[in-house]
Amino acid sequence: MPGNLPRDYQLTAGEAQALEARAGRQEAGPQQMGFFTDSTLCIGCKACEVACKQWNQLPDDGFRLTAMSYDNTGHLGASTWRHVAFVEREERLPGQGSPRDGVEAGARAFGPLRPSGQPGTTSLLADQVDPSHIATPVALGPTERAMGKFSWLLLSDVCKHCERAGCLEACPTGAIIRTEFGSVYVQPDVCNGCGYCVSACPFGVVDRREDDGRAWKCTLCYDRLEGGMVPACAKACPTASIQFGPIDELRQRAARRVEQLHSRGVPEARLYGESAASQPGTAGLRAFFLICDEPEVYNLPPDPVVPTKKIADSWWAMAAGIAGLGLAAAGAVLSARRRMT
Amino acid sequence: MKPLMQPARTGDGRNVLPELGTLSGEGAQQRVTRLDAGHPEQRVAAGPEPVPAEAASYYGQPVLKEPVWRWYIPAYFYVGGVSGAAAVLGAAADLLGRDGTRALSRRCRLIAAGGAGASAALLIADLGRPSRFLNMLRVFRPTSPMNVGTWILSGFGAATAAAAGAALLPGGRGRDRAGDLAAAAAGLCGLGLTGYTGVLIANTAVPLWQGTRRALPVLFSSSGAAAAAALLELFPPGDRSELVVRRFGVLAQATELAMTAVLEAEAGVVPRVARPLRTGFSGTLWRAGQLLSLSSLALSLSARRPLRRIAGACGTAGAIALRFAIYQAGRRSARDPLATFEQQRRGHGAADVISRQPALDRALGEKGAEAPATSTLHEPGSAHP
Secondary structure (H helix, E strand, C coil): CCCCCHHHCCCCHHHHHHHHHHHCCCCCCCCCEEEEEEHHHCCCCCHHHHHHHHHHCCCCCCCCCCCCCCCCCCCCECCECEEEEEEEECCCECCECCHHHHHHHHHHHHHHHCCCCCCCCCCCCCCCCCHHHCCCCCCCCHHHHHHHCCEEEEEEEECCCECCCHHHHHCCCCCEEECCCCCEEECCCCCCCCCHHHHHCCCCCCEECCCCCCEECCCCCHHHHHCCCCCHHHHHCCCCCEEEEEHHHHHHHHHHHHHHHHHCCCCCCEEECCCCCCCCCCCCECEEEEECCCHHHHCCCCCCCCHHHHHHHHHHHHHHHHHHHHHHHHHHHHHHHHHHC | CCHHHCCCCCCCCCCCCCCCCCCCCCCCCCCCCCCCCCCCCCCCCCCCCCCCCCCCCCCCCCCCCCCCCCCHHHHHHHHHHHHHHHHHHHHHHHHHCCHHHHHHHHHHHHHHHHHHHHHHHHHHHHCCCHHHHHHHHCCCCCCCHHHHHHHHHHHHHHHHHHHHHHHHCCCCHHHHHHHHHHHHHHHHHHHHHHHHHHHHHHCCCCHHHHHCCCHHHHHHHHHHHHHHHHHHHHCCCCCCCHHHHHHHHHHHHHHHHHHHHHHHHHHCCCHHHHHHHHCHHHHHHHHHHHHHHHHHHHHHCCCCHHHHHHHHHHHHHHHHHHHHHHHHHHHHHHHCHHHHHHHHHHHHCCHHHHCCHHHHHHHHCCCCCCCCCHHHCCCCCCCCC
16 A cells, blocks of 8 residues: 555644644634535536536536546636546445445335335335345346446545645736635736646646636635625535535534544545645645545645745755856856956 | 527537626636637647556546646747846956957847847747736736746846947947946846746646756756857857857856756656656657757867857757757656656655754744654655554
């Protein structure tokens, strides 16, 4: 098993606190909002994608097939601000598996609903039959065997609205700002399309649309928040996989959810980017995730870092380099002076 | 026909009929002439990097967005580097040289001023909204090397224009003094101009550029100097400054070559990140750049004029090839998900800055930050507890 998970930062409570303090959450107002996307609840319906396109009046993606499972959206981009990833794995996920598991779960769920005083059940399952002995009417053969070792991982990806955002820190025009809700927002009337944010984002979220010339990304539905409404994707999500709310509350809820999943036999459940302590490179994400496998599987970087965190190295190297250049120029002129006069 | 009966096809992928709905959403102003494809736009002439089946990735899709810049930007890296280094050499000749370097200083001022103009043109042409180029000067933002660079280039442009003007226009002593002052200012800005482009591309998530953040600025400034010397070998100023150009060029070119090796070593810490420098078109371009620079260095040691001209041509071609190779290789590494994953798994994501932070905490005087067990942090290959 590969080590070095983002969660491997073995920080003491004091260090974690220091990181949080540096991230500035303590001073933040009560209005700090965010997303908690729980991938275990996602059913891959793409209602979030549709709602986002509809509310924000974004153009469609051209209705092309990508040959990547049921994911024909492909990636987050200038006109795609929610993207449901469909990960197909040849592995069982606890609580999900062969079709028979579904039958068993159905029998358990509907057993108590049997109408009282009646000899039979309203269920198609005869009550005398132990669900684990149900034979499928037709042997499924290789398909069933294959399905026994098959599972989906679904995740609705979105701009992470990082606490320290690479795009915001790189933007040379000040077009990218942090709103009063703590989200990161590109002002389309200021952006001049230099494309620097595109390369500075460690998650590959923001993109420049070539025919438009400007950079675009999720706004956390800034207009809806201003009107006191929930972002379109969270509103449309039918399974509460996308949860929107005050960031502190979401973090508590996420921690409880992980505990719940662990106790229910899903030890793989983990949070991605929920705090500065677990993802120091970005000082934590405003839109964080609950995932059930390595981040790479979902196309999430395992240890992302805002490029600006490392850039002091580069400025120092440059200082040394240009000092050398200045000296070389002066030396060349001085050393040749005697010969010229 | 009633509006509701019309097929709602407007061609912009939104299908909102103006009679029935208004376009006022956050994305409504996005101009659309061609609909998006399902895959990230491929902006580099190279196939996808091979992803081994056992490596975890999302269908081999890129994690990052490829840099959107066109050929203008690597071309600017060359032009800006040449004009910046020319201004530095010109200022040195003005301040320290005696009468023997008049023609050199004049030539340098003209190269610097012409380069500054060409740089601005290249940069503006690459913007998605060129008419808004002045927005770059709306703010001063030290966290953005592009913003810092725009200020440097602006100052450089003004100073070189003044210096070149003083060299071209007739005038007296006062004009000469003002020209020298402008040339000195241009030299200072020129120093920044040769190096900041390396910082600019290092300040990205592109694995190759981020991974070589220490070598890039030094390579860029030495390569700028080498390119300026090569240009002066090609078009010699024709006074007694030949020796100045030659010594400056040899020094710069030797540094440039050494820095290409340093950069390869810095990238090679994570083999997957260094891959684009070793394989494919970008790898060939990189090697070609090195070879051209090496041959230029060898030829420029000769005293014979025709050979020195060839050296100048080789040096110019080499400097251009190196910029384009760095650019092309960076794009390829951005397209390769495994470059990002491997770099971060080997402890070169956030881990290599975080492990240095205890010292920072102490420096900031933050209480509660005890010495952490950073020795166990992100050790490659170690099983996590």
